[in-house]
Amino acid sequence: MSDTRPVDPEARRVREGIATVCAGLTHVRRLLNDHGDPAALDALLAALRGGADPAPALDRLQGALREAEIARSPHYDTGTPRGSEPGPRTPASGGWSDLPVTSRRAEAVFLCPVGACSRSWLPPGEETATPVCEATGRQLRWERI
Numbered sequence: 001m002s003d004t005r006p007v008d009p010e011a012r013r014v015r016e017g018i019a020t021v022c023a024g025l026t027h028v029r030r031l032l033n034d035h036g037d038p039a040a041l042d043a044l045l046a047a048l049r050g051g052a053d054p055a056p057a058l059d060r061l062q063g064a065l066r067e068a069e070i071a072r073s074p075h076y077d078t079g080t081p082r083g084s085e086p087g088p089r090t091p092a093s094g095g096w097s098d099l100p101v102t103s104r105r106a107e108a109v110f111l112c113p114v115g116a117c118s119r120s121w122l123p124p125g126e127e128t129a130t131p132v133c134e135a136t137g138r139q140l141r142w143e144r145i
Contacts, residue, residue, distance in 0.1 A: 010055070012118075014054060014055050014058055014116075015116065015117055015118040016117075016118055017058045017062065018044075018048070018054060018058060018112075018116050018117040018118075018135070019117040019118045019119045021041075021044065021058075021061065021135070022112075022117050022119055022133070022134065022135050023119060025134050025135065028041055028061075028065065029041060031065065031068050031069070031072065032064060032065070032068055034068075034072065035067075035068040035069075035071040035072045036064045036065065036067055036068030036071065037064040037067075037068075040057070040060045040061040040063070040064035040065075041061055041064075043057040043060060043061070044057040044058055044060075044061045044135075045135055045136075048114060048116050048135050048136050049135075049136050049137065051114070054116055107144060107145060108123070108142050108143065108144055108145060109121065109122055109142075109143055109145055110122075110123065110130065110131060110140035110141065110142055110143075111140060111141045111142075111143055112133065112136075112140070112141065113133050113136055113138035113139060113140055113141050114136055114138070115141075116135075116136075117135075121140060130142065
């Protein structure tokens, strides 16, 4: 029997926010090191690694990222941040629709090891090594499709 309960909007917001951060972790770290508060990212990673509620740390990080984007802007305004380097802008929608389309049949997908984010990864070709999550340092969780 499938679970048809509606997804909690707050839980979805947090999962998608974490997915966005994880997708651009290197860029986020660089932006905060150059223009902001890297402790905000460290707090989110510590929450994920320690099993704590990541929502407060995510909110703090999002505020720090807004401030860092403004600080790096050549005009120091509060409008749309400027710069040519693409950052993590589009949140994952969660679920299977984010899986890449390939011509081969996929039998498994790898997911967040702690279930905190909505990202998914399909192994290319016959790759057998399980990837490691940069945010938690744990191997991704394998799930049969």
